[in-house]
Amino acid sequence: MMGHSFFCVLEFFFFILVLNTPFYYGHAEDAVLTLEPSWSTFFTGESVTFICDINEGKDTDWFYKINKGGREFLSYGSNKDWTISSLSTGYSDVYQCFGTHKSSLITKSSNNISLNVSAYKPKATLTPRTTTIPRGGRVTLSCSVDIFGGWKYDWFGQTSYNNEAPITTVGEENRVITVSEGGVYRCRGRRGQPVFYTDVSSYVTIVKTISNYVTVTPNWPQMFSGETITLRCEIQGGGDTGWQYCWRTPWSTTEWTNTNSWTFSVSVHSSGNYMCKGRYTWDPYALTEWSKPVTVAVADKPRPVLTVSPSWLSPGASVTLNCEVEHPSAGFYWYKTVPDLSDKYYRYYRYELLPGRDNGTEQNSSIIHGQTHTAGYVCRAGRGDPVYYTDHSGPKFVWSGDVHPSASLTVNPDKVQHFTSDSVSVSCEGNTTEWRVRMFTDGGFLSQCYYSGTMTGPTCNISTSQSGTAVYWCESGSGEFSNAVNITVQHQSDIMLVSPVLPVTEGTSVTLGCKFKKENVLSQVFFYKNDKLIQNDTRVELSIFAVSKSDEGVYKCKIKKNSQLWTSPQSWMSVKLVSTAESSSFPVPLIVGLVCGVLPIILLLPLCCYRKIKDSRFLRSQSTNQSSATDHMIDQDESQDRKHALHGDVCLYESIKDPEGTEYDDSRDLTYSSIELKNITNDDDTLMYTDVHFLNKGKAKKNKGKSSPAVADATIYSEVQAQITLGNNAEIK
Structure with a gap:
């Protein structure tokens, strides 16, 4: 101490x-x-x-x-x-x-x-380079403290499969780390001894990107308004249970839904780019990016174009329908039009599927056999399931000149060509009292009497104030079509051909005339058939007796007045064939009796025929190519070739000239064979000569305007046969 x-x-x-x-x-x-x-x-x-x-x-x-x-x-x-x-x-x-x-x-x-x-306790800051982990990649995370000085860092992470836990790192400072899994991450700083910790940083969510893409069904390059489309968001390695999806459209972004498909009806406003995004509800840190856009192009509902061939029916011909649409379709549907007169102003028709074509056809063409009367057709295309249909095409018509008992059309006056000053009307007749008259103009406009004339009962008074050509036909309240006629109204020409409107029945007679607006009396008229001169004498009418199918063709006339040539428009004359039932009306006993009674006379015919032929002259037969219907009447893509021969008076024209002086003389080089004459009424002319051949002995001289006796003298008659004429409609072979 x-x-x-x-x-x-x-x-x-x-x-x-x-x-x-x-x-x-x-x-x-x-x-x-x-x-x-x-x-x-x-x-x-x-x-x-x-x-x-x-x-x-x-x-x-x-x-x-x-x-x-x-x-x-x-x-x-x-x-x-x-x-x-x-x-x-x-x-x-x-x-x-x-x-x-x-x-x-x-x-x-x-x-x-x-x-x-x-006194302020600092808080760490976590900075990600990006918050989305690219497919197969990693994301870099950085941690920092605002106040400088000796900081080291601790990391914490929470994924969808684990709670938050420290992340083991290799470095001492650990300011920067990389992660490959989506989750929630944060960090804190520490320093000193004993250790001083900053506040933990805010959470940063890192998501893992999964590949995705959009599919389109149906995947057509062009959609049409009203069609149904399905977009599907496909996710690589998933996309089923637990996923949600949203869509980015040209106008908005949708809410999250639990289905990866989106079906909707498109309109023209639906055109644009579409993208999808997915997220996994069981793993909120796994989602997709916006997919690559797919483009949807939408146009208005298309209307196909129908063509028919031929436009004018001929016996035995089939009708071909072609339906054209802008973009390919899976099927084509064919309809016949049935007149519906409930609306008199808007030309409505009912459409009925053609028999046997209920399910449509894969081809865009269809052939109709056995069509004999005027008819209308429309088509439309369809595709998809359920089927999306285009609009119906506009109606196209196949016209027939044959008169139908239930619906027929007549023209007053009964001729094809008319002057603008004429009064012209067409009338409908048949088994109904309700009618409308339709017309198809040379300008391709489908109309009815209300637009170009006045309708009074079953009669349409045609307006002739303007020139033009149109096809006219009747439609009945019971859904029938009448025969069709081609009518021309003209003012540019002062001459017209007078020809019948309706087909001429085979075996009957017909007379064609030529009318000059400035003069009632004509001195000479030139008649042409299929642009070939057939008559140029003083007769002002062309008479054809016992009309046959070969007389069918395009006719016109010309006159020459005061050195000026006038030519009428062309008109088609149709010939209606007599059915087999009509031509074979003789009873068998009568035929047998006639054969037995006349048989002795037949044995004497060759001698009589030889003497008679020597003094006879024949009308040479002109072999021409008959033009198609496009030369004489309004057509809807019609093209057909026919062959014919002209039957006329029994007289010989060695040299026929038209008004321009063109000479037609080719009789010297002709061989006549298999000549058939029908419906001969005079008793003296009932003989028929078959296999008669005219041959030239040497070169003949050309004589203009005169007959050549040398030709007749050089005639060789061979294989002359005679048969009994059984009646006007019988044919001797």
Whole structure:
């Protein structure tokens, strides 16, 4: 006890001595005061160590003290470093240390150093380079603290399959890491000993991208308004249970749904790009990006174009329908039009599928056999399941000149060509009282009587104020079509051909005339058939007796007045064949009786025929190619070739000239064979000559306007046969 007391008294004495002894201060920087750690800013709760180094002697040779803000903070002691384990804001100030030598009592002072203590606890900041992990890639995450100074970092992550947990890292600082899984990530900073932790950063959500794409059904390059389309969002390796989808359309973005398909009816406003995105409800960190866009092009509902061939029916001919639509279709549907007179102004028809074509056809053409009367057709195309149909095409018609008992049309006056000053009407007759008259103009316009005339009951009074050509026919309230007629109204020409409107029945007679607007009496008329001159004498009418199918063709007439040539428009004359039932009306007993009674006379016929032929002259037969219906009447793509021969009066024209002086003379090189004459009524002309051949012996001279006796004298008659004429309609072979 005594020793210890003595030491304390001695130390106190030394302390008093130092206080009462004048100090000698060295240079200002003879001592150095530092902080460990040497951070610019400390935070509440952290620790700091003051270190006072005297650059002379040993550390144990000195006494040390520290001033704070110019006042003593730590009194003299033997340790050069002092630690404050838990800082507070009150420690913030300027500090300086002093060292006094134990022997010489020399005192040295240090530099001033500032200590900043902040009450604010910093928060780490997590910065991702991107929040979406690309397919097969990784994302880089960075953690930082605003206040610089010795930070190390801890990482935490939570995926869909695990709760939040520390992430094991390899580096010491760990400021930057990379991740390959979607999830929620955060970080914090730490430093010092004991460790000081920052607040944890905010959560950053990282999602993992999964590949996706859009499919379109049906995948047609062109959609049409009203069609149904299905978009499907396909996800690689998934896309079934647990996924949700949304769509980006040309006008908006949809809400999330649980189905990957979207079916809707398109309109022209639906055109544009479509994209989809998916997310996995069981893994909120797994989703897709917006898919590549698919383009949907939508146009208005198409209307196909129907063509028919031929437009005018001929016996035994088939009708071909062609339906053209802008884009390919899976099937084509064919309909016949049935007149519907419930609306008198808008030309409505009912459409009925053609028999045997209920399911449509793959081809865009259809052939109809056995059509004998005027008829109308439409078509439309269809595709998809359920079937999407185009609009119906406009109606196209196949016309027939044959009169139908249930519906027929007549023209008053009964001729094809009319002047603009004429009064023309067409009338409908048949098994109904309700009618309308339709017309198809040469300009391709389908109309009815209300637009070009006046309808009074079953009669349409045609307006002739304007020239033009049109096909006319009747449609009945019971759904029937009448025969069709081609009517021409003209004002540019003062001449017209007078020809019958309706087909001429085979075996009957017909007379064609030529009417000149400026003169009622004509002196000479030139008649043409199929552009070939057939009559140029003083007769002003062309009479054809016992009309046959070969007389069918295009006719016109010409006149020459005061050196001026006038030509009428052309008109088609149709010939109606007599059916087999009509031509074979004789009973068998009568035929047998006639054969038995006339048979003896037949044996004497060859001798009589030989003498009669020598004094006879024959009308040479003109072999021409009959033009198609396009030359004489309005046509809907009709093209058909026919062959014919002209039957006329029994007289010979060696050289026929038209009004321009063109000469037709080719009789010298003709061979006549298999000549058939029908419906001969005179008793003297009932003989028939078959296989009669006319051959030239040498080159004949060309005589203009005169008959050539040499030709007749050089005639060779061979194989002359005679048969009984059974009646006007019987044919002798």
